[in-house]
Amino acid sequence: MSATIKDVAKLAEVSISTVSRVINDSKPVSPEARRRVLKAIDDLGYKPNEIARSLVTKKSNLIGIIVDDIGNSYVAQIVRGIEEIGRMYKYDIVLCSSYGSEEAELRFIQLLMQKQVEGIIIVSEIETTKIADNISKYKVPFVYLNRLYNISKTPTVTIDNEVATSMVVDYLNKLGHNNLLYVTWNKNIDLTIEKYKVQGYTDAVLSKDGFPLVSGIDGYKIDDGYNNGEKILDAIQKNNVTAVFCCQDEIAIGLINYLYDNGIKVPEDISVVGYGDISIASIYRPKLTTVKEPYYDIGAVAMRRILKEINGEIPDERTLKLPVQLIKRESVKDISK
Amino acid sequence: MSATIKDVAKLAEVSISTVSRVINDSKPVSPEARRRVLKAIDDLGYKPNEIARSLVTKKSNLIGIIVDDIGNSYVAQIVRGIEEIGRMYKYDIVLCSSYGSEEAELRFIQLLMQKQVEGIIIVSEIETTKIADNISKYKVPFVYLNRLYNISKTPTVTIDNEVATSMVVDYLNKLGHNNLLYVTWNKNIDLTIEKYKVQGYTDAVLSKDGFPLVSGIDGYKIDDGYNNGEKILDAIQKNNVTAVFCCQDEIAIGLINYLYDNGIKVPEDISVVGYGDISIASIYRPKLTTVKEPYYDIGAVAMRRILKEINGEIPDERTLKLPVQLIKRESVKDISK
DNA sequence: CTGAAAGCGCTAACAC
DNA sequence: GTGTTAGCGCTTTCAG
Numbered sequence: 001m002s003a004t005i006k007d008v009a010k011l012a013e014v015s016i017s018t019v020s021r022v023i024n025d026s027k028p029v030s031p032e033a034r035r036r037v038l039k040a041i042d043d044l045g046y047k048p049n050e051i052a053r054s055l056v057t058k059k060s061n062l063i064g065i066i067v068d069d070i071g072n073s074y075v076a077q078i079v080r081g082i083e084e085i086g087r088m089y090k091y092d093i094v095l096c097s098s099y100g101s102e103e104a105e106l107r108f109i110q111l112l113m114q115k116q117v118e119g120i121i122i123v124s125e126i127e128t129t130k131i132a133d134n135i136s137k138y139k140v141p142f143v144y145l146n147r148l149y150n151i152s153k154t155p156t157v158t159i160d161n162e163v164a165t166s167m168v169v170d171y172l173n174k175l176g177h178n179n180l181l182y183v184t185w186n187k188n189i190d191l192t193i194e195k196y197k198v199q200g201y202t203d204a205v206l207s208k209d210g211f212p213l214v215s216g217i218d219g220y221k222i223d224d225g226y227n228n229g230e231k232i233l234d235a236i237q238k239n240n241v242t243a244v245f246c247c248q249d250e251i252a253i254g255l256i257n258y259l260y261d262n263g264i265k266v267p268e269d270i271s272v273v274g275y276g277d278i279s280i281a282s283i284y285r286p287k288l289t290t291v292k293e294p295y296y297d298i299g300a301v302a303m304r305r306i307l308k309e310i311n312g313e314i315p316d317e318r319t320l321k322l323p324v325q326l327i328k329r330e331s332v333k334d335i336s337k
Numbered sequence: 338m339s340a341t342i343k344d345v346a347k348l349a350e351v352s353i354s355t356v357s358r359v360i361n362d363s364k365p366v367s368p369e370a371r372r373r374v375l376k377a378i379d380d381l382g383y384k385p386n387e388i389a390r391s392l393v394t395k396k397s398n399l400i401g402i403i404v405d406d407i408g409n410s411y412v413a414q415i416v417r418g419i420e421e422i423g424r425m426y427k428y429d430i431v432l433c434s435s436y437g438s439e440e441a442e443l444r445f446i447q448l449l450m451q452k453q454v455e456g457i458i459i460v461s462e463i464e465t466t467k468i469a470d471n472i473s474k475y476k477v478p479f480v481y482l483n484r485l486y487n488i489s490k491t492p493t494v495t496i497d498n499e500v501a502t503s504m505v506v507d508y509l510n511k512l513g514h515n516n517l518l519y520v521t522w523n524k525n526i527d528l529t530i531e532k533y534k535v536q537g538y539t540d541a542v543l544s545k546d547g548f549p550l551v552s553g554i555d556g557y558k559i560d561d562g563y564n565n566g567e568k569i570l571d572a573i574q575k576n577n578v579t580a581v582f583c584c585q586d587e588i589a590i591g592l593i594n595y596l597y598d599n600g601i602k603v604p605e606d607i608s609v610v611g612y613g614d615i616s617i618a619s620i621y622r623p624k625l626t627t628v629k630e631p632y633y634d635i636g637a638v639a640m641r642r643i644l645k646e647i648n649g650e651i652p653d654e655r656t657l658k659l660p661v662q663l664i665k666r667e668s669v670k671d672i673s674k
Numbered sequence: 675c676t677g678a679a680a681g682c683g684c685t686a687a688c689a690c
Numbered sequence: 691g692t693g694t695t696a697g698c699g700c701t702t703t704c705a706g
Binding site for chain 1: 698699700701702
Binding site for chain 4: 351352353354355358364365367389391392393394395
């Protein structure tokens with residue numbers, strides 16, 4: 001196999017301790033000895049075995065990350081943030097995809113623990129408290145990211161969803177849209193983040209003496225937006241809605257596709273706003289006006305929190321809130337004049 | 338810390354070897370001893386330390402994967418394929434993103450070797466032979482995936498690009514398109530896969546007594562397609578082109594965006610075909626007609642090859658070719674009548 | 675400054 | 691069947 005510390009020691013005619021010392025800069029070594037060791041390392045192309053090192057130091061320099069599906073662009077962005085920050089501190093990432101299976105998530109937690117990861121970040125889309133309970137008992141630093149559900153008492157990083165939705169309402173009002181429709185996702189609303197979003201939306205509409213109209217559909221994917229197009233269109237027509245605000249970019253895009261396929265133009269005939277700012281939002285035509293959830297930053301901040309905890313600092317807040325941003329693009333028409 | 342094999346042995350009143358035997362099913366153990374060990378494991382919540390295990394068995398059960406950017410949807414699909422197959426054989430993935438830096442790729446190879454990964458898969462978009470040379474010297478199983486460049490003598494998995502482009506020409510001809518424009522990427526063509534694609538395109542057009550028109554642009558991203566829109570449009574008009582075939586979906590989408598922004602409709606005014614079938618291709622409107630590069634399968638097959646090699650089998654072929662498929666959607670108009 | 679030695683948690687001969 | 695023991699490659703006391 002490849003050279004070990006012993007080989008280096010022998011070649012350099014020093015003890016393995018000395019070799020270890022020069023590798024780690026852990027203790028003073030005479031210039032002469034260091035020179036010989038360095039030369040031996042170079043000659044042998046020696047690279048320390050991280051596995052052996054981990055065994056003794058108990059530091060794997062590995063962070064486990066369990067994602068729902070890396071194929072989701074927002075998930076990929078989060079992972080980028082995690083990795084980039086991890087990289088700065090010499091942490092590597094081991095990636096597991098659960099595809100929405102709670103059982104898989106549970107299994108991966110265990111598997112990652114066996115691999116001695118020093119922290120775990122979960123990017124999930126399911127509703128469960130089991131995961132949080134389960135991982136807590138291993139007392140490893142972890143952060144739980146879920147763009148849909150609101151799992152209480154779990155360290156997480158998010159945005160202020162209530163502020164975000166009210167911001168959109170204000171913007172829409174300013175452009176002359178007073179008959180709005182909010183398309184939410186028909187789940188037990190107390191468990192999902194929709195709770196805050198609907199709240200923010202409702203309050204904002206009410207504060208302008210408006211009439212908050214909400215429509216619930218059965219899902220949050222592109223297909224769901226498309227398949228519920230008829231239902232949504234119906235609500236639009238019955239209520240003279242001029243702008244529809246979708247709780248996810250995916251729904252917005254599915255809806256626009258439906259409208260497009262049915263000869264209705266966005267934003268000419270109807271304005272549409274999304275939520276998330278997934279990567280397709282800016283590529284799609286019309287470019288989608290939406291609320292930016294800063295996925296990369298969410299990942300980066302999550303990783304920073306893990307790192308802090310690894311270093312023994314107890315992070316103060318359980319949930320970190322990042323600033324929200326409204327991205328104004330092309331899917332909303334100004335009808336104020 | 339958490340329980341070790343010693344703790345289990347003590348609690349079960351057997352030796353650590355016996356515990357090891359029941360964990361690994363490596364040798365017969367009396368029912369009674371097994372029962373006690375199992376109980377002790379359960380009581381202690383014992384989970385073997387994979388790091389320690391790896392050190393002695395020399396099996397990390399880790400596959401390193403270096404990607405250009407996981408944010409690219411096709412890359413994510415490849416990774417999905419890799420992970421899914423790996424999972425079947427208890428292999429985990431450690432992910433590194435190079436963002437197009439050769440230096441980073443080189444550094445990651447070394448880093449992964451130190452982590453004792455049993456194989457490496459690289460999903461790159463740069464042109465280099467250094468990587469291949471470098472990794473070869475570690476003699477670890479590896480596969481090199483590059484959708485742009487044609488790195489000779491490196492194990493890889495791809496599709497038959499020449500067949501693919503000629504297939505598109507045939508299809509276009511059948512729908513009445515005889516004045517085609519192929520948009521390629523303006524790089525030293527001998528190094529890129531465009532070599533095969535242009536060849537397939539040219540041969541097919543020539544065989545139908547056509548006049549192969551090719552336009553080279555400076556890049557292969559969405560922006561490049563957009564920014565070269567004017568140039569491409571110019572070529573279209575000068576040559577009465579009815580269908581343009583882009584060497585990447587990204588270019589096709591950028592181009593369609595440009596045309597859309599300039600009031601030209603696809604496919605009504607001009608037909609467009611892409612290459613790749615990235616995930617946005619089917620979401621975008623009009624849905625993009627394109628050549629499917631089976632990314633998931635490419636990842637899966639790459640992983641299978643690695644696994645084979647780990648098991649001592651010497652895979653026969655250096656480059657595996659997967660079947661190509663033409664995905665007929667909406668961006669091409671039938672003008673044959 | 676340097677080497678000898680213990681030991682991280684586990685597997686795999688090797689005896690019994 | 692089962693226990694003892696020798697490492698895997700490395701870090702880290704502890705003497706000197």
